[in-house]
Amino acid sequence: MPEVILQAWQAIETLGVEKVFLLLMGPVFVVFMAVEARHLQRRRAQTYSVEQVGTNTLLAVSHSVADGIAWLLVIGLFYALFEVRLFEIPATGWSLILLLVLQDFFYYWFHRASHRIRWMWASHVTHHSSETMNLATALRQSLTYPISGMWLFWLPLAWIGFKPELVILAVAISLAYQFFVHTESVKKMPAWFEAVFNTPSHHRVHHARNPQYIDRNYAGVLIIWDKLFGTFVPETERCDYGIVRQIHTRNPFVMMFHEWRDMFADVRRPGPLWLRVKHLWAPPEWQRPDDVQPQ
Template identity: 45%
Template sequence: MKNDIGPYRIYVLLVVAGLISAEIIWSWKKDKGAYHVKETVSNLAVFAGFQFSKYLFAGYQLSMLVFFAGLAPFRLPQSGWVFLLTFITADFIYYWFHRASHLWKPLWAFHMVHHSAMRMNLTAAYRLNWFSALVSPLFFIPAALLGMPPDFIVISYSLNLAYQFLLHTEAVGRLGSVEKVMDTPSSHRVHHGSNPIYIDKNFGGVLIIWDRLFGTYQPETEKVVYGLTTGFLSHNPFMLVLQGFIDWFKPAGSKSPIVTSPPLLDISPEK
């Protein structure tokens, strides 16, 4: 098994590196300023910590789902139709998990790091909290109790996150009728906007139909201003990951030590 997985991971990393390189070239040629040296390095540092955390918490995540699957009154067979059902169910659960992560402060503590990026590019997709694996399995317990195979749940959630990597870019414009059903880069740019019209919109992972059904859909109508509403946070990966928890435990009324954002247009690589 290890011999099969190893090359697969290398191929995935090569594809990811190729897409990021292509986006950097596009940004440079079009003078889009989508990349900034310090922010990109911090994105990759956060990603490295997240990759380590995946190995650290993998056993906990799977054992949690296996335990509750054992409590299910019935078990669905491992078939193509069941996988499709599991994938759609996982996407529906992800919508509510993501929405709750914006509206409930304890969950926002985990999610804040992802929205702290001041620029939208493929490396920003990897600003993921190192401890998010502690809470994410809890939201997928209902799928396990409905008899869906735990490995199908894990694969569905992994594919959901993998798809979202492609959404973090300004290189792709509007996609017409596709945006009525699927989450797209345009819809996800809206989600990352700190513009008042964009806050708490477009929570979908793969499908955008949940946002349309539950009143959280917003099309991209004005230039997106990225980052937290409080401005620039830090380039320190530990600060990025931990600041949400620090803010969570602060006494009511105390101010966050978030500094003022640098000028948004000053996004050239530092000399």
């Protein structure tokens, strides 16, 4: 029993790294949203509303609670992999930079999978359902991310040799950076910055439903992954935000669960079992052969 209590306490301390960091960043996020709202108001391009910010904040809080519970449940796997780690990596400034780069690499693949595997898209679609783009959009998250398996993509970092608490901190730093790319108020950053880092321009493309922009620019912090793996597209025309099948709702529960409902409805439809269950891992736009209408 003492060992169980010790492990539970260790897990809570580990989770505290992320929560304290995001708690400290909270006032910064609020200030930047207020500044942006004032800026947009002066330009008569206001995309903020009390209802929008309130809904997105509710989604962010529910996501944070679910995320914390998930970490408590899976943190043991991270420590188990850390016990059989491949390398002994000392905690230094350089190793933290290496961790941030590697975490960003795995984030790219998590993000790409979240668009190409419907089970994961069922969670991620909540974030993309916003039809406006401002800093408050970054708060629009789903509490179902743990179910869709987001945490699986960070497991290799513990196996490589990074302490679980530092892995969680790296994830928190990445999410904090990404808050600031959800805006139309910043048009372009300096060319050298645009070439290396994810920027508001790059991320506006990612949130757009224009045909040439769909499933592009998956970057978290570094845009170089998109350029290396062929998913980069520059912003060339005005972005139309939202998802292909807009849901036009203010109900946070519909935002979080509509794609899960639709996905399982497709699975329940009559047909061969292997085609029915393929809806779980096929891309969101995939259709069964008998659903495709002849031209």
